[in-house]
Amino acid sequence: xxxIKASDISAAVAELCVSANCELCDDVYQAxxxxxxxxxxxxxxxxxxxLVENADIARSEQVPMCQDTGIAVVFxxxxxxxxxxxxxxxDAINAGVAKGYSEGYLRKSVVAHPLERENTGDxxxxxxxxxxxxxxxxxxxxxxxxxxxxxxxxxxxxxPSDGAEGVKKFVIEIVKAAGPNPCPPIIVxxxxxxxxxxxxxxxxxxLLRRVGEHNPNPSDAELERELLRLANxxxxxxxxxxxxxxxxxxxxxxxxxxxxxxxxxxxIQCHAARHKEAEL
Amino acid sequence: xxxxxxxxxPLTDSDVEKLHAGDRILLSGVVYTARDxxxxxxHELLQAGKPLPIDLRxxxxxxxxxxxxxxxxxxGSAGPTTSGRMDAYTPALIAHGLxxxxxxxxxxxxxxxxxxxxxxxxxxxxxxxxxxxARHIKxxxxxAYEDLGPEAIYRLEIEDFPVIVINDVHGGDLYAEGVRAxxxxxxxxxxxxxxxxxxxxx
Numbered sequence: 001x002x003x004i005k006a007s008d009i010s011a012a013v014a015e016l017c018v019s020a021n022c023e024l025c026d027d028v029y030q031a032x033x034x035x036x037x038x039x040x041x042x043x044x045x046x047x048x049x050x051l052v053e054n055a056d057i058a059r060s061e062q063v064p065m066c067q068d069t070g071i072a073v074v075f076x077x078x079x080x081x082x083x084x085x086x087x088x089x090x091d092a093i094n095a096g097v098a099k100g101y102s103e104g105y106l107r108k109s110v111v112a113h114p115l116e117r118e119n120t121g122d123x124x125x126x127x128x129x130x131x132x133x134x135x136x137x138x139x140x141x142x143x144x145x146x147x148x149x150x151x152x153x154x155x156x157x158x159x160p161s162d163g164a165e166g167v168k169k170f171v172i173e174i175v176k177a178a179g180p181n182p183c184p185p186i187i188v189x190x191x192x193x194x195x196x197x198x199x200x201x202x203x204x205x206x207l208l209r210r211v212g213e214h215n216p217n218p219s220d221a222e223l224e225r226e227l228l229r230l231a232n233x234x235x236x237x238x239x240x241x242x243x244x245x246x247x248x249x250x251x252x253x254x255x256x257x258x259x260x261x262x263x264x265x266x267x268i269q270c271h272a273a274r275h276k277e278a279e280l
Numbered sequence: 281x282x283x284x285x286x287x288x289x290p291l292t293d294s295d296v297e298k299l300h301a302g303d304r305i306l307l308s309g310v311v312y313t314a315r316d317x318x319x320x321x322x323h324e325l326l327q328a329g330k331p332l333p334i335d336l337r338x339x340x341x342x343x344x345x346x347x348x349x350x351x352x353x354x355x356g357s358a359g360p361t362t363s364g365r366m367d368a369y370t371p372a373l374i375a376h377g378l379x380x381x382x383x384x385x386x387x388x389x390x391x392x393x394x395x396x397x398x399x400x401x402x403x404x405x406x407x408x409x410x411x412x413x414a415r416h417i418k419x420x421x422x423x424a425y426e427d428l429g430p431e432a433i434y435r436l437e438i439e440d441f442p443v444i445v446i447n448d449v450h451g452g453d454l455y456a457e458g459v460r461a462x463x464x465x466x467x468x469x470x471x472x473x474x475x476x477x478x479x480x481x482x
Binding site: 040041043044047050051053054057058061063064065066067068069105106107108109119147148151179180181183233234235236237239240241242243244270271272 | 302344345346347348349350356357358359361362364384385386404406407408409410411412414415429430444454455457458459460461462463464465
């Protein structure tokens with residue numbers, strides 16, 4: 001049994017909230033630069049260069065890249081041999097989010113009830129997903145998710161007979177319907193299988209993958225490549241102003257599902273693609 | 281930057297008529313920020329025939345909810361929010377005299393028609409470039425609805441704030457033009473099957 005203090009969890013979460021918002025991941029930074037080099041639209045190229053410059057400013061001045069510092073989505077992979085002391089895991093995570101969003105000058109963008117809509121004042125609660133895994137470590141991933149991209153996401157229950165073609169059709173329909181709204185270039189997370197909710201979580205987890213890495217299953221990797229080609233054929237381009245670089249990556253995650261179902265979820269991510277992790 | 285136009289707020293009908301989709305603008309002067317909640321209040325006042333807390337005639341609204349300013353700074357990160365959420369409230373504001381909007385994302389046909397009729401323009405600012413854009417904001421103060429916190433109406437003084445004309449009063453739509461220019465269509469499986477049918481001599 002290894003003990004981990006709730007206060008250490010809070011401190012780690014607070015730091016991750018701030019770094020995720022101010023420091024663009026190196027793989028995404030490189031993908032924007034590569035995109036700028038290959039983009040054929042002069043306006044699109046300028047937008048990509050602006051985004052790189054924006055990332056440089058945010059990192060050096062430790063200010064958020066974007067004013068929508070998001071709702072905190074937190075994945076906690078809790079080792080089975082960990083014993084958390086001094087408080088509950090969820091409370092520790094929420095305390096960390098409140099601390100990070102206040103001390104890091106991040107925006108408080110959460111309302112307590114979806115219909116009554118009163119701001120909670122501290123960006124809590126986080127949307128927490130906890131998984132128990134082997135070992136004695138706690139791995140925390142913070143994914144601040146903005147509404148611009150999240151609002152363009154969708155899920156559907158296809159028929160098994162719709163197959164891969166049905167999946168492609170749905171994913172590209174969602175990318176086209178989103179157009180300029182989610183701040184392209186986007187990263188597209190696709191969850192296929194499980195149940196409606198499981199597919200959605202898979203789609204969000206798919207956003208954590210490094211740009212350029214593919215699903216280890218060869219046919220899923222082929223689907224990813226095809227979807228990326230199709231997304232970049234829409235012509236939507238950087239900021240939706242027209243161009244060849246509409247998506248930096250399409251990541252597919254799958255899970256076994258019911259013999260009569262084909263659940264598909266598409267979680268759109270913007271070019272900030274914010275996620276940072278720590279292991280305690 | 282080649283081909284940029286320097287523009288000063290407030291805007292006149294003549295300013296707006298000269299603009300075309302794709303024009304790159306460096307905007308200076310005063311703009312007002314307003315998001316969903318502020319728009320709903322302004323709309324209710326217009327519907328009731330009551331005066332607005334600020335005179336929006338000739339003015340430009342920037343759809344943004346900035347992060348809190350770090351000590352010593354004018355404003356936090358301040359990029360555009362998705363304009364579409366304000367669509368329901370916008371035609372009434374344009375009819376009232378609002379001349380420009382800065383945001384990102386598509387607008388409704390109702391807004392585009394109202395813009396044409398009353399002479400207003402829709403500018404796009406680069407979504408996600410919150411740190412970069414904040415550098416062009418020289419002053420920020422609350423103008424109305426302080427109780428709304430980050431959703432209050434702020435009066436901003438901007439200098440050479442980079443925007444691009446998305447929708448003009450001549451029917452120009454940069455989002456539509458962009459997709460037309462850069463989309464690629466591939467032959468579908470259906471077409472390929474038809475070709476192979478021909479090859480079979482049917």
